[in-house]
Amino acid sequence: xxxxxxxxxxxxxxxxxxxxxxxxxxxxxxxxxxxxxxxxxxxxxxxxxxxxxxxxxxxxxxxxxxxxxxxxxxxxxxxxxxxxxxxxxxxxxxxxxxxxxxxxxxxxxxxxxxxxxxxxxxxxxxxxxxxxxxxxxxxxxxxxxxxxxxxxxxxxxxxxxxx
Amino acid sequence: xxxxxxxxxxxxxxxxxxxxxxxxxxxxxxxxxxxxxxxxxxxxxxxxxxxxxxxxxxxxxxxxxxxxxxxxxxxxxxxxxxxxxxxxxxxxxxxxxxxxxxxxxxxxxxxxxxxxxxxxxxxxxxxxxxxxxxxxxxxxxxxxxxxxxxxxxxxxxxxxxxx
Numbered sequence: 195x196x197x198x199x200x201x202x203x204x205x206x207x208x209x210x211x212x213x214x215x216x217x218x219x220x221x222x223x224x225x226x227x228x229x230x231x232x233x234x235x236x237x238x239x240x241x242x243x244x245x246x247x248x249x250x251x252x253x254x255x256x257x258x259x260x261x262x263x264x265x266x267x268x269x270x271x272x273x274x275x276x277x278x279x280x281x282x283x284x285x286x287x288x289x290x291x292x293x294x295x296x297x298x299x300x301x302x303x304x305x306x307x308x309x310x311x312x313x314x315x316x317x318x319x320x321x322x323x324x325x326x327x328x329x330x331x332x333x334x335x336x337x338x339x340x341x342x343x344x345x346x347x348x349x350x351x352x353x354x355x356x357x
Numbered sequence: 358x359x360x361x362x363x364x365x366x367x368x369x370x371x372x373x374x375x376x377x378x379x380x381x382x383x384x385x386x387x388x389x390x391x392x393x394x395x396x397x398x399x400x401x402x403x404x405x406x407x408x409x410x411x412x413x414x415x416x417x418x419x420x421x422x423x424x425x426x427x428x429x430x431x432x433x434x435x436x437x438x439x440x441x442x443x444x445x446x447x448x449x450x451x452x453x454x455x456x457x458x459x460x461x462x463x464x465x466x467x468x469x470x471x472x473x474x475x476x477x478x479x480x481x482x483x484x485x486x487x488x489x490x491x492x493x494x495x496x497x498x499x500x501x502x503x504x505x506x507x508x509x510x511x512x513x514x515x516x517x518x519x520x
Contacts, residue, residue: 201475202362202475343507344513347509347510
């Protein structure tokens with residue numbers, strides 16, 4: 195791997211960590227009461243979105259071949275099902291899971307080499323990967339970066355209006 | 358440039374184009390009346406967000422050294438100022454600008470080589486770039502991809518609720 199390739203991975207990772215950090219800042223700025231409100235009338239609650247993002251980040255661990263999920267029990271209430279509008283977990287629990295999972299993911303990410311970022315993820319076969327080499331770990335990370343930003347834009351609606 | 362580097366640029370561009378396509382699909386699914394509504398109570402209207410995204414994408418042209426903006430007049434009402442809640446442009450005009458700008462951007466992007474994606478953007482000096490080589494065109498694209506996803510998540514709230 196040459197410097198240019200390492201640089202490209204760094205640029206993507208920097209954008210990912212920046213998005214996680216900004217999401218952290220929003221979640222930390224919201225009270226538990228605000229987190230339990232809907233981002234817009236009839237839409238997902240902040241707590242659901244926090245559980246959803248945590249579950250999706252956690253699921254990157256097995257998808258990228260980096261280990262087991264820490265909280266696979268989050269998939270059912272926050273990914274496979276719509277917002278139940280009742281508390282599956284308290285805001286306090288969700289805040290803890292969110293931090294745990296993002297720390298575990300960062301720790302695994304930081305140990306990956308540039309070469310490893312360009313290897314296939316676990317839900318594509320070796321045969322398909324030979325034909326479609328873009329189905330690599332990096333592509334999953336980019337997709338999850340977009341996903342986090344998408345929902346971060348929604349969570350931002352829970353903040354107090356300043357005007 | 359080797360195959361791996363070309364592949365990395367392809368993966369980023371694919372994610373960008375996919376996000377533009379999904380945004381297109383949402384905007385096309387909204388009526389003009391829906392576009393003029395606020396994404397959430399007291400928040401930006403769909404039309405403002407459409408103007409905002411168009412202006413920011415358009416501004417990538419000079420920022421990346423790819424030419425002049427097509428509609429620099431959009432910066433004042435949609436970037437420098439908050440949503441006026443009055444029509445600076447009709448939804449029809451905004452839809453046209455949105456398409457024009459994204460087509461112009463795609464046409465310039467498709468002509469860039471992998472090497473050129475790793476060159477500096479125009480708002481960083483050669484001296485600073487020597488010390489901070491991550492301040493390249495690719496980094497701007499990643500940031501704009503995140504920005505588009507952030508607001509796409511908000512625009513999605515204007516769609517009819519299906520449940």
